[in-house]
Structure formats: C-alpha cells, structure tokens
Amino acid sequence: MNEGGLYEYGVRALGRQMRSEAELRRLMERRAEPGERGEAAIAAAMKRLREHGYLDDAAFAETYARLRQQNEKLGERRVRQDLRQKGVDGGLITETLDARYGQTNEEALAREHLARRRLRKPENEKETARIMRRLVAAGFSTGVIYKILRQWDVPDEALAALENLEEETHEE
Secondary structure, three states, X not given: OOHHHXXXXXXXXXXXOOOOHHHHHHHHHHHOOOOHHHHHHHHHHHHHHHXXXXXXXXXXXXXXXXXXXXXXOOOHHXXXXXXXXXXXXXXXXXXXXXXXXXXXXXHHHHHHHHHHOOOOOOOOHXXXXXXXXXXXXXXXXXXXXXXXXXXXXOOHHHHHHOHHHHHHHHHO
C-alpha cells in the first residue's frame, strides 16, 4: 500500500477509534509493503495525519485518561499502565496524569469505582480478597484499599491474609 492509501487507512482507523501513534503505526505496518519503501510510506502518512490534526499523542493521552477517570473510575496506576501499553511516551504519560490526577482524591475515586461496579462490603475473607484484587486491578494503591476495608470494619485477620496478595501484585 502506498502513502496515499496508508493515509486514507489511517483516517478510517482513527475515525473508528482513538489511537496512539504507536498503535496506528503497528496497524499500518501490516498493510505497508516490507522494507524501506514501506517504512517511508508509513512515515509520510503519519506525518500527514499529524499535520492535519488527526494524530496527536498528547490529546490522545489526555482524552484517554479523562475518560478512564470519569467514566470507569480507574486509578492513576491502571491508566499509566494502559497508556504505556498503547505506546505513549513516558514523559507525556507522567505530564498528563499529573495534570489529570494531581488534585484527585484517590479514596473517593475508589469508592466511586466500587459503587459503579456494585461492589458491597465483603462478608468473608474470600469476598475481601476479591474486592482487593478488583481495586488493585483498577489501579488503586494498597494504602487506599486498606483504608476503605478498615472503614468497612473488615476483621484484621482478613486484612492480614491479604498481605500475600499485595506482595504478589508488586512482583508483576
């Protein structure tokens, strides 16, 4: 596929779903011819997409973080991980998340996440572990998770059993 075809493909792909530059480049690499000519065509198409305002990693990162925070009630750590997987530059991620999550009350956001997911106070150790895993996966710090669980009067034995879970999540 030549530069014009890749440009049109890029416009259509971005019309269906917002994407980072790295994601779009991966899609284009599947369609472009192998070698230097294909790379040159991808670079030219990407340049045109940026010039026309279709492709902007800063805007992508801001929109992605805003939607994940406001709609899904996800924590900063999860959004950082997702943006990294999407190929957004680390400095841009830090800058975006500092602006988006800098004044956010993480505990309040975690409680909103629990309410959105209809997760209630756990009745036993198994439910406590499930809620902790869900909150860790949603990107909340263990300090905030323990604070919420303590306010729910979860027994200390159940919290102690979760320390193994906390260690497992830090190793990943």
